[in-house]
Amino acid sequence: MALNTSADAPIPVGQVSRLIGGWIDRLGSVWVEGQITQLSRRPGAGVVFLTLRDPSHDISLSVTCYRVVFDRVADVISEGARVVVHAKPEWYAPRGQLSLRAAEIKPVGVGELLARLEQLKKSLAAEGLFALDRKRPLPFLPQLVGLVCGRASAAERDVLENARHRWPAVRFEVRNVAVQGVRAVPQVIGAVEELDAHPDVDVIVVARGGGSVEDLLPFSDEQLIRTVSACRTPVVSAIGHEPDTPLLDLVADLRASTPTDAAKKVVPDVGEELVRIRQLRERALRTVTGLLDREERGLAAARHRPCMERPQRMVEEREEQIDALLGRSRRTLGHLLDRADSELSHTRARVVALSPAATLERGYAVLQRADGAVVRAADEVSADEKLRARVAEGEFSVRVTP
CATH class of the missing domain: 2.40.50.140 (Nucleic acid-binding proteins)
Structure with a gap:
């Protein structure tokens, strides 16, 4: 307007x-x-x-x-x-x-794909498929490794060559599949299920050598994620390079940044293990040698003790102690006997001095009535009463006169 x-x-x-x-x-x-x-x-x-x-x-x-x-x-x-x-x-x-x-x-474009993947990621995470407590440890030395990868791919070559370089005796069960396109998801799922059912496979590696977001979409497929989650065998994800993070990385038991990194994490390095064994042997030898040296020093110290150098010395010391105790006991017993003898002599002298016989020997006499009673006072007798007089050397009869 x-x-x-x-x-x-x-x-x-x-x-x-x-x-x-x-x-x-x-x-x-x-x-x-x-x-x-x-x-x-x-x-x-x-x-x-x-x-x-x-x-x-x-x-x-x-x-x-x-x-x-x-x-x-x-x-x-x-x-x-x-x-x-x-x-x-x-x-x-x-x-x-x-x-x-x-x-x-x-x-x-790519942002829309990422949005859908983010929504699927949140949904699966809410179910607990990415929980850390569901992760299983890899075996230290797998006897048979299952490998899912593209046919004649760089990822297959990297895994096989690096793994055999690290541990030449390692064996692989390889399943070549399509790693992009419409056939990728069913083929990868079939290979994973087949290897999981194999009784000798100890670990499964799913590998691909990187690519665009669109190329890596099969490895974020929900059906594949649930298949890996249900596996009994530990699964290693080696999809793409360091910046690539398909959902398979989150559900796998271990994520490797590259196929080469997967080979390093799946099998140990024989050279490193030999070095580690040598170090452990040296450590064990040092430990045993140290223990023997310590025990030898303890034995030498025990042997140089006086009681071990001259065992008879203990007997001699005990003999001297016994002799000293015997001498002491003899002296003690002699002193006790001497003192007892002296006390007995003094007691005997006192007894003798205080005995009636000693009094009689000094000229005294004991008067007894006919019934044997001792006369102690003059009024206890009567005239013409016959008494018996005991002296030191015998006795005789007396008569009381008025």
């Missing part, structure tokens, strides 16, 4: 801005394709700011969207990615600025 304006009758800038905003509002939502040149995600903010650029015309537009919209594709897009945005044009009248309010963002 044309406006009637002239140099004499202009309209204000604000009115022009409002009119532009009205025209833009009538556009409604549109799908826009472009390349992300700037991306701003402020921590805690609920809105994400992007700059969408058209490389062919060098034109850029500001895009805003809620964080919940951006988080759906945050894992697969970054600055430089091509995207398709479903957005509504908005006009900010105070600044006269045009922007887009995005309601949906979709990656384009």
Whole structure:
């Protein structure tokens, strides 16, 4: 709608801005394709700011969207990615600025593939197929290695040559399959299941020599992932090179960065093992030698003890102690006997001195009545009573006179 304006009758800038905003509002939502040149995600903010650029015309537009919209594709897009945005044009009248309010963002080309893979990855991870506690350790020295790879491929050559260089006795059970295209998934699954059922296969290696994202898609197939997860035999994934990360790397028991790296991780190096064995033997020899030296020194120290050099010395020392104890016991017993004899002599002398016989020997006599009672007082006898007198040398009869 044309406006009637002239140099004499202009309209204000604000009115022009409002009119532009009205025209833009009538556009409604549109799908826009472009390349992300700037991306701003402020921590805690609920809105994400992007700059969408058209490389062919060098034109850029500001895009805003809620964080919940951006988080759906945050894992697969970054600055430089091509995207398709479903957005509504908005006009900010105070600044006269045009922007887009995005309601949906979709990656384009490889980004779309990565988005689907990311969604499958989250789904399988939620089921626990990538859990670390499901990983099984590889055998130290596998007797038979199962190898799934392309026919006459560089990956097959790298695995076989490096493994046999490290351990010449290693044996391989090789299954050549298509490693890209529509036949890749069923052939790889069949080879893995066949090797897993083989009773002598100790570990399975799935190898491919890298490629584009599209080429590696078979190794992110959900059916293949579930087949590897159900294997009883440990599986090593050696797909591509260091930056390549198909989903097979996550479900396998061990991820190798390259087929050569897989060969190094599956079998030990015979040279390194010989060096390790030699070191262990030297360590064991040092340990045993040290133990023998310590025991020899202990034995020598024991032999140089006085009791071991002259065992009779202990007998001699004990003999001297016994002689000393015997002498001491004899002296002690002699002293005891002498003291007992002296005490006995003194006791005997006291007994003799205090005995009635000694008193009689000094001229005393003991008068006894006819009934044997000893006369102790004069009034105990009567006149003409006959008494018996005992002296030191015998006895005789006496009569009491008035």
